[in-house]
Every structure is written in C-alpha cells, then in structure tokens.
Amino acid sequence: MKTWQSIQQVIDYIEEHLDQSLPLTELAAIACLSPFYFQRLFKKLVGRPVMEYVKLRRLAKACQLLAATDRRILDIAMEMGFNSHAYFTKVFKSAYDMTPEVYRLEQPALQQMLKPDLTMMQTVIAENDSFVAESMVLTITRQKVTQPEYYQGVVGKILIANAIPVGGTTGVNQADVIWTEFHQLKKQHSELFTEDIQLGASFLKDTSVDPTSLVPAECFDYFAGGRVETLDEDLETWVVLPGEYIVCGCEAENTPEARNIAIAKALGYLLGTWLPSQQLLTEPYSMEKYYPAENPTTAYQEVWVAPLPL
Incomplete structure (x- = not known):
C-alpha cells in the first residue's frame, strides 16, 4: 500500500467515526x-494538521445537524466531541x-472543510476519458466556441484567503452571497434570462492604473449571471x-450540498492536479x-479554463 493510500484509509475512518474519540495514536x-x-x-497531503482536520469535519457535521434537526445544541456539541456548549460556541x-444559534436561525451557506479524496490527486485522466470519484463522475474535454456567449448579472469581491x-x-460562502444577489436581479429582469444556463467566473481586475482604488489586493472578483440573447447596458456583462x-x-447527485461539493472538487482537480500534470498555463480566470437538471436525481456542471498557447 502506498503512503497516500494509508492516509486515505485514515480519512475514511475519521469520517465514519466523527462521533467517537479519535486519539492521534489510534489514527x-x-x-x-x-x-x-x-x-x-x-x-502535507490534506493541508491541515490531523486534529484540526478532525475538528473542522466535526463542525461540518454539526452544521448539518443544526440545520436538519431540532435537537438541543448542547446534545449536538457533545455528540461531535465538544465537551461543553461554551467550547463548541467558541470553536464554531x-x-x-x-x-x-445564529446559524440555526439564519442558515447561511457556509464553506466547509471537505473530506478529501486523495485518489483524485494521484490520478490524471486522459482527455475525453472519465474518472469516477467519490459520489461524482469527472470528465476532461476540449471544447471550441465559435460564437461569443453573453451572460449578464452581478460582480462582487471575494477574499482570496x-x-x-x-x-x-x-466561513460564510461569499460566492453564495453574490449568487443570491443575482437571483434577486433575475426575478426583476425575467424577460432577459430566457435560457436557464448560469455562469460564475473568478477573475482579477487590474486596479494598478487607479491609485485611488480602495480594492484590497487580497480580493478577487466574482461574476454570477445567466445567459442572455439581448444585453441590458445597466447590468454587468461577461462574454x-x-x-x-x-x-x-x-456529474453528481442533484442536491445543493452534492452540487457544491462536486464543483469545488472539480475546480480543485482541474487547477491543482490535471493542468500541472500537463504543464499547461491558462488565462487568469x-x-x-x-446547466438545468435533465432529471430530478442528477446534476451536471462544468469548470472552464482557456489554455495559453505553448
């Protein structure tokens, strides 16, 4: 067994025993x-010390229980290995x-420490081939766009850190806040968004030409919008x-949680594993x-990058 497989074995064990004691020596x-x-x-492989990882995965599970049940917060805290309400609140x-308490009341979208699949980090699939990862299927292809596609929506700032x-x-999922703003806009301009295809884009604006800019360098810009045939000059546009x-x-299960996990892991795989393995550079976005779900059980979404000429 390779060393990364040994760590994956531990990751799987932790996930199945989050409600139990997990001593370092046992892991x-x-x-x-x-x-x-x-x-x-x-x-090195997970990016977090092991006990910090355990804590963050327990918090992720606690969030699920807070949102989906009416159990006492103290009971959830104790089940997830936090020895008091006060300590659980501090860590949360x-x-x-x-x-x-605020999370249970408002239930904002949160960024969670995801359970890693180290197999994805060790596997480089061929173009036009598929890889069955945990709870989803990934496929790498090259696509040519012959006509420009227009999307309109909103742009917001996201802290890189x-x-x-x-x-x-x-933390709070800042991209979800921007998507919420777009969905409100979409209701107000329903005549524009005749196709149910949506696009998010991460990019950096060049603010160096504006010395009075207050935009911090540690932020990137995020566009959230829908495909349109006609343009409204008052809205942000991405082409x-x-x-x-x-x-x-x-391709993943058609639930908000599964879709969010799938797009995050696809993005991480493409940028962190596949592109470096091909020694490819891309445009800075x-x-x-x-895409709209073709059936109620499965969702399909894509991550796009534009390769630079070799």
Missing part, C-alpha cells in the same frame, strides 16, 4: 505509521464568525469569447457553468 496505527511521520504526511464562531484552497477553508477551452465536467 497513526491505522496508517501503520509512527505518530511523528503520520502527522507530517497527513498535513472561530470557524464561521457566528454562533451556532477565504476561498483558497478550494474545499479547505471555512465567453470564441476559442478553445479545457472543460472539466462533473476560470468559469463555472451550471
């Missing part, structure tokens, strides 16, 4: 590694900048220009395309 024994080497390897607020690494940060694109398609 290291499952990986058949010394505690010292296990901790170093786990942090540190991760999400709100108390469990709150979004990268994908699936490894916590998918003619050219060649590398597309990572992902990425796009997410969201």
Whole structure:
C-alpha cells in the first residue's frame, strides 16, 4: 500500500467515526505509521494538521445537524466531541464568525472543510476519458466556441484567503452571497434570462492604473449571471469569447450540498492536479457553468479554463 493510500484509509475512518474519540495514536496505527511521520504526511497531503482536520469535519457535521434537526445544541456539541456548549460556541464562531444559534436561525451557506479524496490527486485522466470519484463522475474535454456567449448579472469581491484552497477553508460562502444577489436581479429582469444556463467566473481586475482604488489586493472578483440573447447596458456583462477551452465536467447527485461539493472538487482537480500534470498555463480566470437538471436525481456542471498557447 502506498503512503497516500494509508492516509486515505485514515480519512475514511475519521469520517465514519466523527462521533467517537479519535486519539492521534489510534489514527497513526491505522496508517501503520509512527505518530511523528503520520502527522507530517497527513498535513502535507490534506493541508491541515490531523486534529484540526478532525475538528473542522466535526463542525461540518454539526452544521448539518443544526440545520436538519431540532435537537438541543448542547446534545449536538457533545455528540461531535465538544465537551461543553461554551467550547463548541467558541470553536464554531472561530470557524464561521457566528454562533451556532445564529446559524440555526439564519442558515447561511457556509464553506466547509471537505473530506478529501486523495485518489483524485494521484490520478490524471486522459482527455475525453472519465474518472469516477467519490459520489461524482469527472470528465476532461476540449471544447471550441465559435460564437461569443453573453451572460449578464452581478460582480462582487471575494477574499482570496477565504476561498483558497478550494474545499479547505471555512466561513460564510461569499460566492453564495453574490449568487443570491443575482437571483434577486433575475426575478426583476425575467424577460432577459430566457435560457436557464448560469455562469460564475473568478477573475482579477487590474486596479494598478487607479491609485485611488480602495480594492484590497487580497480580493478577487466574482461574476454570477445567466445567459442572455439581448444585453441590458445597466447590468454587468461577461462574454465567453470564441476559442478553445479545457472543460472539466462533473456529474453528481442533484442536491445543493452534492452540487457544491462536486464543483469545488472539480475546480480543485482541474487547477491543482490535471493542468500541472500537463504543464499547461491558462488565462487568469476560470468559469463555472451550471446547466438545468435533465432529471430530478442528477446534476451536471462544468469548470472552464482557456489554455495559453505553448
């Protein structure tokens, strides 16, 4: 067994036993590694110290229970290994900048520490081939756009530190806030959005030419919008220009949680594993395309990047 497979074995074990005690020595024994080497390897592959990872996965599970049940917060805290209401509240607020009570009441979209699938980091699929990852299917293709596609919506700012690494940060999902703003706009301009295809784009505006700009360098811009045939000059516009694109398609269960996890993992796989393996550079933006579900059980979405000429 390879060392990364040993760590994946531990990750799977942690996920199945979040409501139980998880001593470091026990986890290291499952990986058949010394505690010292296990901790170093786990942090290298997962991006977090092992006990911090356990804490964040427990918080993610606690959020599910807070949203889906009316159980007492103390009971949820104790089940997830937090020994008091006060300590649970402190840890929860540190991760999400709100108390469990506020989260239960408002239920905003949160960024969670996702359970990693290290197989994705070790597998480079061929173009036009598919890879069955945990709970989803990924496919890499090249697509040519011959006519420009127009999307209109809104643009907002996202803190880079709150979004990268994908699936490894916590806090309020800032992109979801921007999408909520777009969906409100869409209701007001329903005549424009005749196609139910939506697009999100992450990019950086060049503010260096404006010395009075107050936009902090640690932010990137995020566009959220829908496809249109006619343009409204008062709305933000994103154009998918003619050219060649590398597309990572992902098919997953048609639930909000599964869709969010799938697009995050597809983005992380394309940018963090596949493109570096091909030694490819891309234009300084990425796009997410969201398609209407063809059936009630499965959702399909894509991540697009534009490769630079070699």
